[in-house]
Amino acid sequence: MFTPGNYLHPRYWLSWFGFGLLRLISILPLPAIAILGSALGTLVFHLMSSRRDIAVKNLAACFPEMSAERHHATAKRCFQLIAITTLNMGVNWWASPKRLERLVSFEGKDNYDKAIAEGRNIILLAPHAIALEIGGLLLSRERPMITMYQHTRKKLLNDIVKDRRGRFGGILVERRAPLRSLLKLIRGGNPFYYLPDQDAGDKGVFVPFFDVQAATFPMLSKFAKVGNAVVLPIFTHILPNGKGWHVKIGQALDNFPSGDEIADTRRMNMEIETMIRDEPAQYFWVHKRFKTRPDGVEDFYQ
Numbered sequence: 001m002f003t004p005g006n007y008l009h010p011r012y013w014l015s016w017f018g019f020g021l022l023r024l025i026s027i028l029p030l031p032a033i034a035i036l037g038s039a040l041g042t043l044v045f046h047l048m049s050s051r052r053d054i055a056v057k058n059l060a061a062c063f064p065e066m067s068a069e070r071h072h073a074t075a076k077r078c079f080q081l082i083a084i085t086t087l088n089m090g091v092n093w094w095a096s097p098k099r100l101e102r103l104v105s106f107e108g109k110d111n112y113d114k115a116i117a118e119g120r121n122i123i124l125l126a127p128h129a130i131a132l133e134i135g136g137l138l139l140s141r142e143r144p145m146i147t148m149y150q151h152t153r154k155k156l157l158n159d160i161v162k163d164r165r166g167r168f169g170g171i172l173v174e175r176r177a178p179l180r181s182l183l184k185l186i187r188g189g190n191p192f193y194y195l196p197d198q199d200a201g202d203k204g205v206f207v208p209f210f211d212v213q214a215a216t217f218p219m220l221s222k223f224a225k226v227g228n229a230v231v232l233p234i235f236t237h238i239l240p241n242g243k244g245w246h247v248k249i250g251q252a253l254d255n256f257p258s259g260d261e262i263a264d265t266r267r268m269n270m271e272i273e274t275m276i277r278d279e280p281a282q283y284f285w286v287h288k289r290f291k292t293r294p295d296g297v298e299d300f301y302q
Contacts, residue, residue, distance in 0.1 A: 209269045
């Protein structure tokens, strides 16, 4: 349980100032936050040339049919949406349930409700949409939702994240925790909000992601099989002009897992590609998705 009194030492004061600022910003209307975030994102886009180049290169590889101008514009919008989402973190963490319900709409939730009604265990395939956090947060109001987090050395940040992301019943599992504890939770009927689409390094298999070979975690089919779970794609969209968020939930994947790990991992990437194509700027392109290369293939980001 998070106890603020444990963090009164002066070394935590700067962190408390940051959290306090986020909470103050959360009081603002979303359109005002969107304006501030767009300006901040534009500034960061021009200042952080290394991350800008990563985003543009990712987009050029994944969307070769786009012009160079559109790659640049999409990357810029991506930075703006990241900044907007960062400033909206206080809304995610401290806004009242009533306000969040007013700001978040769902499409395809009947697919999720049907799986619940049928007593199925559920894995929500949630790629790195920029605003992915709020989709899982809202669903956790209905029933405990499993999500994974990366432990950091900043103890106050860890405790705040666990406390706020779990405020409606979220179950946070550290990424390095034993898999048996995660599978036990899935088999216990707790939906799992799974983010599988970062570079997997030497733990991955190479399958195409937008026709580029990408080191990909092959765990989704294993989780589905051992957890006896259905898989539903989910993507959270940021609505324009601070109008809130729209969460799309797809139908459960049929014939999944198929028994072919590589084919299932490729299919997972294809499902993610389909979600991204709706609005490419809403994906987290600043990540080095193609950092790990097959043997003999040159560095993607050199």
